[in-house]
Amino acid sequence: MAPLRVECVSTQQVPSAQDAAIAVLVARAAVLHRVSGGGLLECFAAVADPRDRRGVRHRLATILGLCTAAVLSGCVRLVEITEWIVAADRELLAALGCRRGADGRCCPPHPDTVERVVALLGAQGLADEVGGYLAGKAGIGCVGFPVAGPVLLPAIAVDGKAVRCAIGADGRIPYLLAAATHGQSVVIAERLIGAKTNEVPEFQPLLRELRLPVGGCVFTMDAAHTVRAHAEFITQDLLAHYVMIVKQNQRGLFDRLDSLDWASVPITHHTEKPAMGGARGAPSR
Helix, strand or coil: CCCCCCECCCCCECCCHHHHHHHHHHHHHHHHHHHHCCCHHHHHCCCCCCCCCCCCCCCHHHHHHHHHHHHHCCCCCHHHHHHHHHCCCHHHHHHCCCCECCCCCECCCCHHHHHHHHHHHHHHHHHHHHHHHHHHHHCCCCCCCCCCCCCCCCEEEEEEEECECCECCCCCCCEEEEEEECCCCCEEEEEEECCCCCCCCCHHHHHHCCCCCCCCCEEEECHHHCCHHHHHHHHHHCCCEEECCCCCCCHHHHHHHHCCCHHHCCCCCCECCECHHHCECCCEC
């Protein structure tokens, strides 16, 4: 299963909606730039603007594009991002669609405007919109049936990760449940796990909010999600497939699987990977 990387590089507390939303951009900026080919405005064109239309001077896509460009330039805190935007080159401001003043020169959005916009969007809203765009770029979608023979199906990994170097308003390290593509590990959806719950109850809500059809795709997950409800949801509601891990803490299920006649099962796929220390690992099937 492809590992998920969800990072926040600030060591300050992250109590505000602004900082939480910026953390999403920090984690996604490089991937957004890569998959968009640099067309950041396209990334954010479909994001719904939460502001009242009256008095809007800068498009939402422009503001988010400038924030992402600032992150790509090394800014990781909101104050650094707004300072970078104010000092941005006029040609860059024009390329990202900033409005022109009475003198014909492009004007950057005011820092208060940037802070207000990211606060209104919030981390979850921005993560949902960006995830939907990345999912479309990743080529995830329904698999046509029937297939002529064995094929590699699109795969999505579901895993939970602590947000490194971040501290929430309650003093806890934020914990996210995320869905990501195999291979490039592009995060296409994520949810914040509350302090009074765990990632298992958030599994189905996370996948229900995927903004793409996943019929025929394969979902992979760790042993914590090897439960009947998840299996039924994936196969019956999403019309997809799953690969689940069974460990000995689920003694009954493990024993039933272990008692099967594995020696007579034909090997249909063979892979090898280096074991710890660089030695060649045993083949798996």
